[in-house]
Amino acid sequence: MEFDPRWLLFVLPVAFALGWLASKLDARQWKREQRESPKPYFKGLNLLLNEQQDKAIDAFIEAVQNDPDTTELHFALGSLFRRRGETERAVRVHEHLLRRADLSKPDRERAQHELAQDFFKAGLFDRAEAAYSELRGTAFEREARLALLSLFERSRDWARAAEVAAELEAAGTGSFAQRIAHYLCEQALVAQSQGHPDLAQSLLHQAQKRAPEAARAYVLLGQLLAQGGDAPAAFEQFNRLLSTNPPAFNLVAMDYAQLAQGLQRQAAALQTLSARYEQAPSMPLLRALELLDPAGHRSRLVRHLKAAPALSPSLSAATELFKLEAPALPADEQAPLLQTLEHACRPLRRYRCAACGFEAAHYFWQCPGCLSWDSYPPTSVEELA
Template identity: 55%
Template structure:
């Protein structure tokens, strides 16, 4: 059978024409699509770059209406609503995404995480907790656990906080032993004495370098009339965590006086003072000194070593000037001046307080208060 070349001659031009028509149709479709969503989308990005959030929201809404199946536009719109504080609108956007059946598994998890953030920012902690728990086993699990930990701390749910901290620690997302020790101490504060002791000893085992468990245990022992045991607990803390001695000085002194162990307590405080002078340690030494004259002279020695308005005020309180009225006026002025110097200051946010906090009331950071007062920083 002979092959007819005429068919090839006719076929080549026809194929060329068909290919040209197909390319023109594709270009036309592309231009139509570019005229619809991207114009509004890029306009919205331009508004965002110029910090014009109201106009950006309007542009994104227009883009979503032109292409309702585009999930990225929904995420951008929801995040914008959340940043503006319009949490209800953000929730509606993310809930609409979750209701779609064509959403991929990864995008569904992303939408669930965004919804949890909406609830969290809105202060709806119970709904945020429910949404975050659904992220277990997803790529957002670590972020969800950290958010849950923050919720449990804010609501003082120390039991769930302990469970969550253990999960984070086990998954390798940091060392949470210090926080876990504080959670156990918080639980111990409202537990029966026997259970409280067990919780505090567990905290001591988990975080031996945290001062709070031993200090709380010593306070518990003092309330039970076991001053000797309380002293031994605090002496052990002073040896294992020397940086905590300024915090321990006052309760150590009280326990020593109650259990007739003043000499041993004085040795501990003197050794600490020689290494690093501290007002609180100095106060402990003075309280244990039986001779009033020697006790007052300790303030003079401290002033020779460290300039301290607090120490000067303490020394002046034990002295008597010829004019008692002038003495009282000077003393009152100094007492007023040193009040800010006796405070503790958070190293994370600078929040100052009269007492030492384990968790900063300002920024909620744990162990951010140094053991030393403002004057000594």
């Protein structure tokens, strides 16, 4: 049978018409998707940028309902829930993502990381620990380890915190020597409270080896040895503190002077304290010097006040000087004046965190406010000015 070219007259127009119709249908479908799907998403994004989180969540929920397979919308919605403190809803969103069989490996790891953050924010530390542990060997391993470090610090699990810090250091995240030294010091305090002074001393020696320039191990070991009756060893620890971390010596200046009295080393201690005071005058050093040389205390206070413009105004020094001069005043004037000065000094004798500004009457190695380590200068607010 021979081919009839007249068939082309019918086939070509039909093929052209079908192609034209298909292109129209595709264009309409594309326009409908552009018109319907992104609208709630961009609406939610606009509300989020305007800090209207409640309305943004409603818009994202609508977008998810229109396109339930879009993972980015789920991630955005889960993050919003967590930021608002609605951790249960955030957990449901991220668990729903993890149950999807078609989720890619990067998105699955990301969902696991988001879920771990949900548990941490909710205070479910055991579940957060399990969730973070599953991120080993993923792109979120570093973030997971840092979160675990914070989690173990909060739960005061110092041994495991030291393990994670060592892992981070080995992975090249940075130096964690001083933080590990703090963990060893915390374990030493626990051992001491449980009646194991030998173990406490061993842990403090480990802390000194781990971070030789860190002050805390010298302070705690000196105080522990003094309590145990080994005054010469305690005195030596405080001398080592002075040579390795002079600013922190203010924290033990009075302990140092008391040990010197018991050991009959007043002359050597007086010389050491005087030399340190000439380098960096402070009230803790002045009080320690008073213990060893009461006769020269008044003249030192006067010199300290005269040097105040070059240092900082010292209301504490003025109060100390007033105590010495108070007997010359009428008895009914001494008490109210001294009470007024002491009341004015009290806020100035506090310590202030350099990271968050949290103030405390006692010195802290870790800030109770922001949980930063070594953020308190070893000088009072008065002497920071």
